[in-house]
Amino acid sequence: MWRNMFKLAAVVLMFSLWATPHEVEAHAHIDETFPEDGSVQIEEVTKLKLTFDSGIESHTTAEVTNDEGAQVKLTEQTVNSPVYKAIFEEPLSDGTYNVTWQALAEDGHMTEGHFQFEVDLDEVEIETNDEEAATDEKEQAEREEEPDIQEEGEDTARVSIDKEEAEEEVESSALYQQPWLWIILSTALVVAAIIFFILLKRKRSSWR
Numbered sequence: 250m251w252r253n254m255f256k257l258a259a260v261v262l263m264f265s266l267w268a269t270p271h272e273v274e275a276h277a278h279i280d281e282t283f284p285e286d287g288s289v290q291i292e293e294v295t296k297l298k299l300t301f302d303s304g305i306e307s308h309t310t311a312e313v314t315n316d317e318g319a320q321v322k323l324t325e326q327t328v329n330s331p332v333y334k335a336i337f338e339e340p341l342s343d344g345t346y347n348v349t350w351q352a353l354a355e356d357g358h359m360t361e362g363h364f365q366f367e368v369d370l371d372e373v374e375i376e377t378n379d380e381e382a383a384t385d386e387k388e389q390a391e392r393e394e395e396p397d398i399q400e401e402g403e404d405t406a407r408v409s410i411d412k413e414e415a416e417e418e419v420e421s422s423a424l425y426q427q428p429w430l431w432i433i434l435s436t437a438l439v440v441a442a443i444i445f446f447i448l449l450k451r452k453r454s455s456w457r
């Protein structure tokens with residue numbers, strides 16, 4: 250009977266520890282992207298840049314698909330925490346692109362999300378025919394550029410206000426992501442077992 254009680258206590262303890270929410274919320278969420286979420290790019294897009302709000306590990310990845318759902322090839326994927334960068338094998342042609350990212354935060358948690366942007370190079374070609382319009386476009390683009398993007402030499406055109414982040418936390422295989430959790434759990438279990446047996450012995454001796 251006591252053995253069963255101990256087993257039950259161990260199981261309850263294990264589950265309560267397991268279910269305890271993490272006190273430090275340091276999952277990686279998207280801070281900034283290039284191309285920007287919902288934007289229409291009128292100049293050649295050759296790279297993808299994702300800036301996260303917390304440290305990320307090299308396991309962070311991204312996938313880009315076009316309107317037909319075909320995967321766009323990325324080369325030179327690099328993680329320089331908290332920035333993920335990738336180069337497109339070929340500059341993107343006109344169309345809508347979907348970016349799906351998966352970030353492994355330094356705290357071991359996975360987050361994922363996706364966003365969309367459009368490439369419309371035709372728009373520029375038409376306007377460069379008209380010199381005046383081209384100059385206007387250039388000036389306007391320069392005025393609208395964000396300082397950090399300017400450093401990169403990337404021109405951002407119309408930028409959508411839609412900053413809604415489509416992010417989901419992936420809590421699957423918490424075990425895989427947090428090997429240290431096992432260490433804490435097993436230590437806690439051993440300590441609990443020792444306390445339990447001490448209490449049990451005392452109770453038994455006091456009954457006699």
Ligand SMILES: [Cu+2]
Nearest residue numbers: 275276356358
């Ligand atoms: Cu976390």
